[in-house]
Amino acid sequence: MSQQLSSFIKDWAGKMDVELKKCIADLQAPPPLLEAMEYSLLAGGKRIRPIFLFATLDALGHDPLKGKHAACALEMVHTYSLVHDDLPAMDDDDYRRGKLTNHKVFGEAMAILAGDALLTHAFYLLAKNAEGMKPEQFVTMFQEFSLLAGPNGMVGGQAADMLGEDKKLTIDELYYIHERKTADLLTSAVRMGCYIGQASPDQVIHLTTYAKHIGLAFQIQDDILDEIGDEAKLGKKVGSDKDNDKSTFVSLLGVEGAKEQLHQHVQQSKEALAKAEVLSDRLADLADFMVQRDY
Amino acid sequence: MSQQLSSFIKDWAGKMDVELKKCIADLQAPPPLLEAMEYSLLAGGKRIRPIFLFATLDALGHDPLKGKHAACALEMVHTYSLVHDDLPAMDDDDYRRGKLTNHKVFGEAMAILAGDALLTHAFYLLAKNAEGMKPEQFVTMFQEFSLLAGPNGMVGGQAADMLGEDKKLTIDELYYIHERKTADLLTSAVRMGCYIGQASPDQVIHLTTYAKHIGLAFQIQDDILDEIGDEAKLGKKVGSDKDNDKSTFVSLLGVEGAKEQLHQHVQQSKEALAKAEVLSDRLADLADFMVQRDY
Numbered sequence: 001m002s003q004q005l006s007s008f009i010k011d012w013a014g015k016m017d018v019e020l021k022k023c024i025a026d027l028q029a030p031p032p033l034l035e036a037m038e039y040s041l042l043a044g045g046k047r048i049r050p051i052f053l054f055a056t057l058d059a060l061g062h063d064p065l066k067g068k069h070a071a072c073a074l075e076m077v078h079t080y081s082l083v084h085d086d087l088p089a090m091d092d093d094d095y096r097r098g099k100l101t102n103h104k105v106f107g108e109a110m111a112i113l114a115g116d117a118l119l120t121h122a123f124y125l126l127a128k129n130a131e132g133m134k135p136e137q138f139v140t141m142f143q144e145f146s147l148l149a150g151p152n153g154m155v156g157g158q159a160a161d162m163l164g165e166d167k168k169l170t171i172d173e174l175y176y177i178h179e180r181k182t183a184d185l186l187t188s189a190v191r192m193g194c195y196i197g198q199a200s201p202d203q204v205i206h207l208t209t210y211a212k213h214i215g216l217a218f219q220i221q222d223d224i225l226d227e228i229g230d231e232a233k234l235g236k237k238v239g240s241d242k243d244n245d246k247s248t249f250v251s252l253l254g255v256e257g258a259k260e261q262l263h264q265h266v267q268q269s270k271e272a273l274a275k276a277e278v279l280s281d282r283l284a285d286l287a288d289f290m291v292q293r294d295y
Numbered sequence: 296m297s298q299q300l301s302s303f304i305k306d307w308a309g310k311m312d313v314e315l316k317k318c319i320a321d322l323q324a325p326p327p328l329l330e331a332m333e334y335s336l337l338a339g340g341k342r343i344r345p346i347f348l349f350a351t352l353d354a355l356g357h358d359p360l361k362g363k364h365a366a367c368a369l370e371m372v373h374t375y376s377l378v379h380d381d382l383p384a385m386d387d388d389d390y391r392r393g394k395l396t397n398h399k400v401f402g403e404a405m406a407i408l409a410g411d412a413l414l415t416h417a418f419y420l421l422a423k424n425a426e427g428m429k430p431e432q433f434v435t436m437f438q439e440f441s442l443l444a445g446p447n448g449m450v451g452g453q454a455a456d457m458l459g460e461d462k463k464l465t466i467d468e469l470y471y472i473h474e475r476k477t478a479d480l481l482t483s484a485v486r487m488g489c490y491i492g493q494a495s496p497d498q499v500i501h502l503t504t505y506a507k508h509i510g511l512a513f514q515i516q517d518d519i520l521d522e523i524g525d526e527a528k529l530g531k532k533v534g535s536d537k538d539n540d541k542s543t544f545v546s547l548l549g550v551e552g553a554k555e556q557l558h559q560h561v562q563q564s565k566e567a568l569a570k571a572e573v574l575s576d577r578l579a580d581l582a583d584f585m586v587q588r589d590y
Contacts, residue, residue, distance in 0.1 A: 029451035030458055037446065084411060087384075089403035108384035112407070113454050116379060119411065120445035123418050127438040135430025142437065143422040150415035151332065156324035159408050163325055 001292060005285040012054045012064065013047040016075060023072050023125060029117070036106040036114035037121075040079050044097050044235075046295075048218065049074040049189040055286055056193025056207065059278035069129040070141075070192045073122040077149050078185060080118035083111055085158065098235045119149075133196060141195040148184040157181030169247035175216070183215025190214075199276075206276035210283065213269035217290045220262040223248040225294065227255055233295045266291055296587060300580040307349045307359065308342040311370060318367050318420060324412070331401040331409035332416075335374050339392050339530075341590075343513065344369040344484040350581055351488025351502065354573035364424035365436075365487045368417040372444050373480060375413035378406055380453065393530045414444075428491060436490040443479040452476030464542035470511070478510025485509075497571070504567035505578065512560040512585045518543040519553050520589065528590045561586055 001009075024038045050071035054064035086093040086101040087108060093101050103111035126145060130138040147153055157180025164173060190211035194204045225234060226241045227250045241248045249258040269287050296304075319333045345366035349359035381388040381396040382403060388396050398406035421440060425433040442448055452475025459468060485506035489499045520529060521536045522545045536543045544553040564582050 027446050029446035030454045032458060033446055033451060033454040080411075084407055087407065089382075089407060109382075109457055110454070112379055112382065112384060113450055113457070115411075116375075116414065117446040117450040117454075119414055120441055120450060124438060124441035124445060127434060127441060130434045130437075135433070138430070138434065139422060139425045142425075143419060146415055146419035146422060150419060151322050151324035151328055151412035155408055155412040155415060156328060159325045159328040159405070159412075162404055162408070163327060 001289050002285055005282070005289060008055070008058075008282065009047075009051055012051055015065075015068070016047045016050050016071060017042060019068050019072050020075060023076075023121070027121070032106065032110060033113060033117060036102060036110045037118055039105060040083050040102045040114065041075065041118070043099050045075065045079070047075060049078055049185055052186055052211070052214070052283075052286065053189040053193045055282040056190050056199075057197045058282045059276075059280045060193065060197035060199055060203070061279045062197040066132070067129070067193060067196050069125045070196060071189075073126040073129070073145070074185065074189050074192070076118040076122035076125065077154075080115040080122070081154060081158065083115040083118070087111060090162070095236075129192075129196065134198075137195045137198075141192055144191060145188050148188040153180050153184035153188075157184065164247065167247075169252070171252050174247055174249065174252060178216060178219040179212070182219040183212050186215035186218065187211040203276045203278070206272045207278075207283075209272035210269045210276065210287075213265040213272065214287060214290055217262050217265040217269065217287075220249045220258050220265065221290060221293060223250045224255060224258050224262065226250070230294060235295070262291060296584050297580055300577070300584060303350070303353075303577065304342075304346055307346055310360075310363070311342045311345050311366060312337060314363050314367050315370060318371075318416070322416070327401065327405060328408060328412060331397060331405045332413055334400060335378050335397045335409065336370065336413070338394050340370065340374070342370060344373055344480055347481060347506070347509070347578075347581065348484040348488045350577040351485050351494075352492045353577045354571075354575045355488065355492035355494055355498070356574045357492040361427070362424070362488060362491050364420045365491060366484075368421040368424070368440070369480065369484050369487070371413040371417035371420065372449075375410040375417070376449060376453065378410040378413070382406060385457070390531075424491065429493075432490045432493075436487055439486060440483050443483040448475050448479035448483075452479070459542065462542075464547070466547050469542055469544065469547060473511060473514040474507070477514040478507050481510035481513065482506040494571075498573070501567045501571035502573075502578075505564045505571065505582075508560040508564035508567070509582060509585055512557050512564065512582075515544045515553050515557040515560065516585060516588060518545045519550060519557065521545070522550055525589060530590070557586060 020041045024034055027034055053067045053071050053074060057064045057067050082096060083102045085091050086096060087103055094104050095101060102114060126142060157177050160177045161181055187208060190207050191204065194207055199207065226238055229238050231238055249261060253261060266287050270284060273283055315336045319329055322329055348362045348366050348369060352359045352362050377391060378397045380386050381391060382398055389399050390396060397409060421437060452472050455472045456476055482503060485502050486499065489502055494502065518536065521533055524533050526533055544556060548556060561582050565579060568578055
């Protein structure tokens with residue numbers, strides 16, 4: 001990873017911690033609910049979706065800070081999906097990123113409510129980002145975000161994933177799941193950056209294509225790292241997909257096949273990016289990082 | 296209940312069934328997720344929040360149909376809160392309105408996801424209602440709805456309710472819970488009607504006061520009906536609050552004390568309504584209905 005990208009990621013991930021803390025501090029709600037929300041929000045995520053939003057603004061020549069509320073919204077939606085996903089009725093996970101999961105610390109009922117609260121408050125934060133935007137772009141951004149995070153998008157992907165748990169999926173079914181479960185929210189991040197950064201309609205089209213391929217590349221690399229990654233760097237055990245007999249890009253295509261798909265998606269993302277004619281290398285660097293990352 | 300109000304409620308509750316069905320039919324998501332969403336949406340709710348939104352539009356001289364997307368959004372948020380509330384980790388209810396609860400039919404994991412999907416899709420539907428609205432009013436409506444449904448509002452009320460389950464609450468604590476758990480979403484319904492129906496700033500203030508008192512009156516009547524209601528009309532067993540040793544307006548104030556509070560809130564709602572100078576009796580009739588209703 002280039003030095004420049006590395007400090008961009010570090011800077012903005014750090015700023016996210018500060019912003020997310022502020023969002024929680026501004027709330028007036030029963031303290032145990034706020035603690036549960038904050039616990040998972042600040043449990044050390046990679047802040048991938050906010051980073052892509054900030055990088056899009058940078059690439060369009062805007063101050064990334066313009067997207068801070070939207071970035072918090074993205075991270076809240078991502079976090080709620082993890083909190084609910086870890087519940088006993090879902091994946092029943094005790095640990096995430098080396099820390100106890102939300103329901104192990106706060107109990108199942110509070111974890112359900114904390115997830116609900118994070119999801120709902122995300123929309124408030126997105127609405128806060130309306131200030132300074134063109135109204136029609138705000139409405140479009142809002143409609144898209146709620147579509148991409150909802151039954152047509154992320155939640156639909158989660159449902160398909162759960163329904164497919166005990167069977168061997170086809171590669172098409174796997175793509176169906178991850179286009180929704182992973183790529184849709186990342187696409188939403190980039191498109192939010194486009195709206196806030198007033199991208200041209202052509203730029204929106206090309207950056208959307210970029211984001212879709214990056215989202216899939218991200219998931220494929222996740223599957224590869226679960227097979228051949230370094231536990232210390234990942235902060236979690238590898239081989240869990242295999243142990244759970246889960247259909248992944250690696251189980252369906254092998255490590256080499258998955259790597260080939262990864263490179264293809266990164267290649268396609270870069271081709272789309274070239275057409276978008278943006279002003280900085282940030283998004284191109286992030287595409288390379290998707291292949292190189294080991295955590 | 297007046298014949299006029301009775302047919303207004305019946306008509307609009309019927310239209311809600313049609314609209315909600317359409318909302319689900321328009322989605323492209325795994326069929327079991329859509330079935331779970333539709334099951335609870337169409338499980339025979341009273342459609343109280345949409346009715347208040349429609350009545351507000353009627354009182355402001357607008358076609359209630361203008362609020363149909365927002366009404367579906369309200370009903371989706373209300374429904375998701377019931378689906379999650381019924382979960383084994385929360386209230387662990389097997390039946391609601393005489394039908395099996397969502398998780399009893401579709402399993403816990405799907406019930407969690409159906410709730411998440413309903414909540415997320417509600418925001419999409421609200422954004423759909425932006426069409427034809429003034430942009431700044433839409434942004435305000437959106438911010439308010441997400442605040443009143445989130446940790447500062449409904450979810451905060453749910454959390455406080457859960458945290459207070461095993462202790463005897465004070466009347467102030469009970470008000471804290473129900474202002475958030477019940478009154479906030481009803482207030483949101485009336486305020487949405489104000490924004491869509493372009494109420495004057497003064498009307499918004501008075502109708503908000505009206506709605507807050509109505510929301511509390513609604514909850515108090517619920518508590519009274521749980522004590523002295525007719526099981527056949529209610530479609531559920533009475534006395535469950537007492538059996539569960541739950542703090543309610545009746546347990547704290549007695550039936551007569553609760554009735555007195557109910558009348559006071561209805562009185563205050565009507566006083567506020569008088570100041571709003573609206574064009575129809577619909578909202579006044581609904582206030583009376585809050586006292587008379589037996590289901």
